[in-house]
Amino acid sequence: MIHKIEHSDLINMVRIIDVRHEFLKEWENDENMIRMFIDLNIGNFLPGDEDTFGSYLTNLMNFKGLTPTVLAERTGISYNTIYKYLSDYGRSKPYTLALMIAFGLEPSQIDAVFSLAELRIDRRCTENNIINRYMQLGRSDENAVAKCNQTLVIFGFDSLTALGTNAYGK
Structure with a gap:
């Protein structure tokens, strides 16, 4: 099934991608921000198979x-x-x-x-x-x-x- 993509949808997608790009670029330069970004992504740190x-x-x-x-x-x-x-x-x-x-x-x-x-x-x-x-x-x-x-x-x-x-x- 083919979905019609409206022009406004494309603009919103480009904005989201641009915001994510700027967000990541901004965080590259600050060690605390990078740690926070990592915490957001792996903050749900779970045990491995070998963990006691x-x-x-x-x-x-x-x-x-x-x-x-x-x-x-x-x-x-x-x-x-x-x-x-x-x-x-x-x-x-x-x-x-x-x-x-x-x-x-x-x-x-x-x-x-x-x-x-x-x-x-x-x-x-x-x-x-x-x-x-x-x-x-x-x-x-x-x-x-x-x-x-x-x-x-x-x-x-x-x-x-x-x-x-x-x-x-x-």
Whole structure:
């Protein structure tokens, strides 16, 4: 089937191509802009076939420019414990969920971590709905773990970590 192309459609196509060309040319000269452009294209960084839970978290940490110290501050999990997670030693569900919130993962990355950690959460449960909400919020809020912990305690659930609760720092 042949579709008739209107003159205005051609002009719009040329404008789109021209804008994309200028956009790419503009970004070539600025390293931060190039990183941002790459992040937009591969921001949904998923694990490879050989990745384990720890190696994927390590790759994500490097990709997002985070350090174990920053993760410790954002989660309330000790530096040593975070290092164990990155090295594939030990996993607890609350700490894994806290790390997932702190990383600010995309939905497909969350699914990948669940799979690698062999972890499932029932989304029909109020506690898990709260945690899921903060996983979404984690992409834009460095304090999402503390806020999640506070909300869980308010609703009568155990917090993921002590961060943001009365027990933190004791």
